[in-house]
Amino acid sequence: MPANLTDLVSYLDGKLSPEMFRDYCPNGLQIEGKSEINKIVSGVTASQALIDEAIAQKADLILVHHGFFWKGEDECIKGMKRKRIKALLDHDISLIAYHLPLDAHPELGNNARLAQLLGISVTGGLEPENPRSIGNIGCLDEAMSVAEFSQLLASKLGRQPLSIAGGQHKIKTVAWCTGGAQGYIDKAHLLGVDAYVSGEVSEQTYHSAIENGIHYFAAGHHATERYGVQAVGKDLALQFGLQHQYVEIDNPV
Template identity: 65%
Template sequence: MSVKLSDLIAYIDQRLEPNQFKDYCPNGLQVEGRSDVCKVISGVTASQALIDRAVDEKADVLLVHHGFFWKGENSCITGIKKRRIKALLDNDISLLAYHLPLDAHPEIGNNAQLAKLLDIEGFGALELGNPRSIGNTGELPEAMSAEVLADHIEKVLEREPLLIKGGDHPIKKIGWCTGGAQGYIEKAIEQGLDAFISGEVSEPTFHSAIENGIHYFAAGHHATERYGAMALGEELALKFGLQHQFIDIDNPV
């Protein structure tokens, strides 16, 4: 089966509501390919390696979380950007990228999918008063030590997290935000949470965790954001009868 590219985009836009977000990049169609879509390849980042795999798999659409044209970067189509875009255009493959809208969606978003994998219950807002909060809060089914939660994260994500212990207290109330959201630890502190999970970590994060008595887990930017694009791709396959394959290009960051 196939679907028109325009119909596919209209469905995703209705699902994710990208126009409701102030983002660092354009969300939606970034590179236009053929008008009929039969096969979707999803992945985290539109790297050359992922594009090459999409070409090999004869994809019509490459669906990612991290696309092109980021705020503040050089807008000239040179170097790796030229090579990536040329590969897409030469093979008539469309690039669809959704950043913050795919983080925040309460069902198929990166944060929602990570919570499901880690058995976190509830889905509160880390950004109080924001109905489309990028980060979230919830509770573990039962209180556990920081070391036990670190082991659980490692088993689920197949990547050892960096644990910064903010004391000896058990963890029940928890906040999380996938990717490069280490600065959101301050919002977790404001809500009096026991722990916070994100993808990346910065030098000040260590001191914030220690001095404020909150456990911090840096579980990997890539590792925590593998699941939104995958879930969206699977949904599109079911909705439109398309072929879908998630391809994980390993990234230790």
């Protein structure tokens, strides 16, 4: 039996609490399609490749972490943006996107799922004073060398991370924030952890790691943010009796 689009959006808004975040894009329903939903396709980014695959799979709804209408982008509907939106409208497919709320959710979020994947026990937030902290701190069951932790990331994420050794110490306590959160390395240092993991890296991150004596790992923006949207898609499928398929559109960044 199909689910109602409005009911799905209301459920997700209640689950992910987008009103709690000052974000760079609108969260929730971005493109409205048909009102009855039978099949969901999820993916990290609402790229043309993901949209084309959703069309091929006859999906009614696409669920992503990176959607449309980012602050600072050209507001005109032309070129690449026009092609993507036209494809959705022509096939009556809805697009739902959650950005920071999906990073932060304590069970379904990108950071929570990454910890689960890597076997890190969460002990708190990267910003302890913030009830909606994006990023976490935690600990490993056993201390690891930089090489061992790098291999753990590579084996779980399917790509070799960039690693910067900030000293000779082993890694027991870790802070992490998925995606483009390399600037949080200074917050991690102030919390006294052994290592920090983000998705992307910047030139100055190297100096922060070396001078502050904290190990750093850039594991990939896409690679670290594949897991929250899968968890949310599975949750929707379970709650509403829908079909759900995650589609991996690989991105080396």
